[in-house]
Amino acid sequence: MESSSTTRRQATRQKLYEAAVTLIAEKGFSATTVDEIAERAGVAKGTVYYNFKSKSELFEELLRHGVGLLTASLRSAAEETAERGGTRVEALDAMIRAGLAFIDRYPAFTQLYVAELWRTNRAWQATLLVVRQEAVAVVEDVLRQGVGNGELSEEIDIPLTAAALVGMVLVAALDWQAFQPERSIDDVHSALSLLLHGRVSGH
Amino acid sequence: MESSSTTRRQATRQKLYEAAVTLIAEKGFSATTVDEIAERAGVAKGTVYYNFKSKSELFEELLRHGVGLLTASLRSAAEETAERGGTRVEALDAMIRAGLAFIDRYPAFTQLYVAELWRTNRAWQATLLVVRQEAVAVVEDVLRQGVGNGELSEEIDIPLTAAALVGMVLVAALDWQAFQPERSIDDVHSALSLLLHGRVSGH
DNA sequence: CTTTTTGTACTGACTGGTCAGTCTAAAAAG
DNA sequence: CTTTTTAGACTGACCAGTCAGTACAAAAAG
Numbered sequence: 001m002e003s004s005s006t007t008r009r010q011a012t013r014q015k016l017y018e019a020a021v022t023l024i025a026e027k028g029f030s031a032t033t034v035d036e037i038a039e040r041a042g043v044a045k046g047t048v049y050y051n052f053k054s055k056s057e058l059f060e061e062l063l064r065h066g067v068g069l070l071t072a073s074l075r076s077a078a079e080e081t082a083e084r085g086g087t088r089v090e091a092l093d094a095m096i097r098a099g100l101a102f103i104d105r106y107p108a109f110t111q112l113y114v115a116e117l118w119r120t121n122r123a124w125q126a127t128l129l130v131v132r133q134e135a136v137a138v139v140e141d142v143l144r145q146g147v148g149n150g151e152l153s154e155e156i157d158i159p160l161t162a163a164a165l166v167g168m169v170l171v172a173a174l175d176w177q178a179f180q181p182e183r184s185i186d187d188v189h190s191a192l193s194l195l196l197h198g199r200v201s202g203h
Numbered sequence: 204m205e206s207s208s209t210t211r212r213q214a215t216r217q218k219l220y221e222a223a224v225t226l227i228a229e230k231g232f233s234a235t236t237v238d239e240i241a242e243r244a245g246v247a248k249g250t251v252y253y254n255f256k257s258k259s260e261l262f263e264e265l266l267r268h269g270v271g272l273l274t275a276s277l278r279s280a281a282e283e284t285a286e287r288g289g290t291r292v293e294a295l296d297a298m299i300r301a302g303l304a305f306i307d308r309y310p311a312f313t314q315l316y317v318a319e320l321w322r323t324n325r326a327w328q329a330t331l332l333v334v335r336q337e338a339v340a341v342v343e344d345v346l347r348q349g350v351g352n353g354e355l356s357e358e359i360d361i362p363l364t365a366a367a368l369v370g371m372v373l374v375a376a377l378d379w380q381a382f383q384p385e386r387s388i389d390d391v392h393s394a395l396s397l398l399l400h401g402r403v404s405g406h
Numbered sequence: 407c408t409t410t411t412t413g414t415a416c417t418g419a420c421t422g423g424t425c426a427g428t429c430t431a432a433a434a435a436g
Numbered sequence: 437c438t439t440t441t442t443a444g445a446c447t448g449a450c451c452a453g454t455c456a457g458t459a460c461a462a463a464a465a466g
Contacts, residue, residue, distance in 0.1 A: 026324050030233035044417040089404045115318040118377045160394035167374020168367045174321045175366035191363035198401015201292045247442045
């Protein structure tokens with residue numbers, strides 16, 4: 001009796017994630033009502049509470065779900081570069097591209113993530129911390145490898161540089177989406193690549 | 204309208220800004236109640252409504268007030284460098300430092316600004332657009348001057364590079380505050396300066 | 407085969423509490 | 437005297453979470 005429709009619940013949850021992500025990105029967590037989420041997902045309010053303990057729990061699982069996708073995408077970009085025998089700088093470049101592609105595909109999720117990341121005293125603070133660490137660690141790993149094999153300067157501060165690179169991509173991409181949507185992903189990628197390769201100042 | 208009474212109102216408004224900024228940074232706009240703001244500011248609820256038309260209007264004016272401070276700080280960093288006869292790259296470096304100092308001083312404001320910047324469909328969307336443009340324009344101006352006098356590569360895309368630089372500073376600084384508060388402002392400045400000067404990958 | 411039971415997924419009206427904004431009368435400040 | 441602030445009661449809309457009940461399919465019983 002049990003194994004029959006695990007699929008059905010999964011589908012319902014997916015619909016709820018999709019409904020919640022855009023609403024929360026637009027209006028914020030508190031301003032988004034459970035009734036709205038249910039309505040947009042095309043289910044009854046009770047279904048939300050059948051599938052999730054509370055509004056917060058729905059949000060936390062959404063967070064985990066989304067960052068999981070991002071981390072997987074970054075990691076696979078780095079691995080593919082390595083398999084192809086590329087340099088670590090090429091791997092960073094590939095990760096910038098993967099990051100941009102992710103944000104292009106899930107702009108609402110990115111928006112919501114950025115909006116919540118630095119909030120203190122929130123129920124999901126712990127979840128965010130874990131999930132952030134997973135994503136940043138992927139970038140730090142590649143930086144570390146690059147310093148290790150002499151490709152990158154030993155002067156660099158790995159955690160701070162990783163944060164700066166992630167920030168650069170995040171903000172440039174959100175700005176692109178919000179204020180310069182006519183630009184192509186290649187334009188944005190080139191601009192960021194130039195900064196990474198240090199060809200902004202100097203020669 | 205008299206300057207005497209303007210002073211008293213001004214002081215009350217200032218107290219309300221300070222109370223609102225931390226509360227909204229911590230919990231978000233919707234989750235912050237007017238009663239809380241009034242209580243933390245040490246004024247009666249009626250005073251909030253005597254001074255501001257609504258909760259949203261208080262928030263919008265807070266936004267204008269804060270970004271005004273930031274823009275002034277960035278602009279004066281750029282001007283001081285120019286007066287000293289510094290290069291445009293030095294001006295950018297000085298602006299990074301000014302940005303970090305601002306975020307160090309007003310972390311709550313920065314948090315709240317980032318959280319709201321890319322939200323769509325909000326009442327204060329128009330205010331944010333204007334206020335963002337003012338700040339980014341300061342960076343774009345310096346980039347333009349740098350390209351003009353040959354200091355910076357002609358390849359660079361000014362709006363995208365400006366957004367990326369602002370993002371780099373914003374995210375690195377917030378991450379510093381939230382996850383690596385033991386680091387000094389000089390550490391953070393060095394890490395970002397290295398990226399700006401292109402000394403991360405090779406040299 | 408047919409009937410009955412059981413578990414799962416979902417429904418939507420309802421409730422108890424919360425909060426933006428209003429109002430008042432009176433006091434403090436200038 | 438005018439402007440600003442106070443204290444707090446009040447209202448009406450809104451909303452998270454609950455709960456009794458429906459739908460339906462798989463399994464157990466007859």
